[in-house]
Amino acid sequence: MSAATSTGTPPAGPAAGERPILQAEHLSKSFKVRSESRFGRKQSVTVLDDISLQVRRGECFGLVGESGCGKSTLARCLLRLHEPSAGRTLFDGVDLASLDRDELRAIRRRMQFVFQDPYASLDPRMSAGAIVEEPLEVHGIGDGRERQRRMLEMLADVGLTAEQARRRPHAFSGGQRQRIGIARAFVLRPDVVILDEPISALDVSVQAQVLNLLRRLQEQLGLTYVFISHDLAVAEYFCDRVAVLYLGQVMELADRETLFRAPLHPYSISLLTAVPVPRAGGRSRRAGRAQLIGEVGSVGERPPGCPFEPRCPVGHGREICRGQRPALTEPSTGHSVACHFPGEMQINHAGAGAHA
């Protein structure tokens, strides 16, 4: 699979014979924006650039990267909440673009979203119970009594009582609100849930509770998760496979063990080593680390070669990196990387690695 051209087989394929639940094929997404001048012509900004990946049934697939890397846009395209500009997305083998409104609506029941901000994503005028019951009404499931039963059951599942179902969001803490958001997403018994930074807005002690809840629900219901996170430590703890994104492209994709123990892409390594670890000896540990120069580039000024080249400790200034976009190749089964010099940068195990 090449990111520049479009030949070959998609990387990191599923186990033989099993159909991936979600699939992106050469997915691109551009948005039209007006240039700086008010009278300027509209310009097209490419946010996702030729992404191909597959999410296996029952796994937790992580999308990690810094702000503006396209994690959330990719997740939205996967559910066709955004219309892709090129390429296609398949849900359980069905091309989402081929569906009409009703069919799309029916299939959406099987895919749900949990948002980052539990303060903004819940309607303040509705009770917790009504918030959780609403999706059942929208999809016309059961009668009033049945819906009520399922709502209460779901709330109990996330640790909220029938009495609490009557309260409105303002009466709940951040962690409890996120539980309501989770209950709303899970009450339809979906196949796939996209978790968009579900714990970023929460305190560390509450984060642990919500992660435990998500893991239990996944085991109970046999769900597939797409977990979006900028926190690599959490992704390492929670995900089975992880894709590292930078400026709308997949830089590296591997299973957890491989990505966090033996990363090949200089960006993955830099990202991993930038995460501060709560352990003794931190000051000297940080002093021994190399540091990236510059900040995340802008999708509006995408360099012609590798998007990471301007900041790359390995490729900065190298002609091939500046001029030619590296293709996503698969040096070993299930481990893809888009870099001209994969593995040239070594992860420093003494001082770095999220938990080396």
Next chain:
Amino acid sequence: MRSLADITRARRRAGSEGTTPQAPTPAAPGAEGGAIDQPDAQAALSVRNLSTEFRTPTGVVHAVRNVSFDLRPTERLGVVGESGSGKSALALSILGLIDPPGQVAGGEIVLGGRDIARLSDRQMCAVRGKEIALVLQDPMSALDPVKTIGSQIIEAIAVHEPDMRRSAARRRAAELLREVDISQAERRLDDYPHQYSGGMRQRVAIAIAIANNPRVLIADEPTTALDVTTQAQVLTLLDRLVEEYRAAVILITHNLGIVSEFCDSVAVMYAGRFVETSGCDHIFLRPTHPYSEALLKCVPNPERLAEGPLPAITGFPPDLSRLPSGCSFAPRCPIGRERERCHEETPEPHSVDGPAGAAVVECHFAEERVGGALA
């Protein structure tokens, strides 16, 4: 794995009570004394029994309760705790920025030999931004969007040096921008905040904070809004500047990783109190207070995946207007929940010796826990 340097540092800290005044030490009390005593004359900042409360229609909210600590010159103290534990209220109390219905209800804040808790608003204006500076979480809201970067830095200089000529202030502003690694500083003075990236804005906020060479820099979640690679850069910048300007730092954060990699000492805040104050090497090896340990254990650690669910802390922090009697953590505490004394008697801060230095802990049963290391 501990390097030799770590061990040396830890040793130095262990023996630092009274012997090496330069070494950063947790809080005030001599290891021998036990109770918190007089303000420390050598400290850059010495806080004693500080309490801040907010009088609301539903009762008095005790946001900061009886907090005492010393900050030596160039020491970096990390203040950690969950939201609502009083971290920001503490920072605002030190800065004299608590507005009614809130008030500093008691205690001393000794900065450069005088108690700034007793200063008038007007006198405090001369201290803020000069002797104590503040860096906030969100650099976009800290900067004025309709003023140029240059005019905002110049304003910060001019407030405290009214006699400085504008051209000199501008030169100083450009110098400050260069100090925080912004290239083409002279030209970029005339840019507006929106023309800067998030990381650059935070650098500007830091430039403003150090403009008047403060003794104490309070940084409230300074990197939380930044990407991890930018965060690493900003921490390195702070490293260099606090060395250069010899400023002591209070870093408020919920990120324990940043504390371990930036700070010398750490104060764990719970329900308005400093429940544990100790050296970083100490707390990350052997947290002494049960709450510190619980907090450290809920950070996801892939190495302990096999052990099942994360050990989350049960229950909720107490309502600060209806505090339980005894230890505030007792209802959630794995060792104190069942013990009568914890529910009846408020533990006083006292010093406990551990293998990696002393900790000041508010726990009745701290001594019996010193032996147990965090696995």
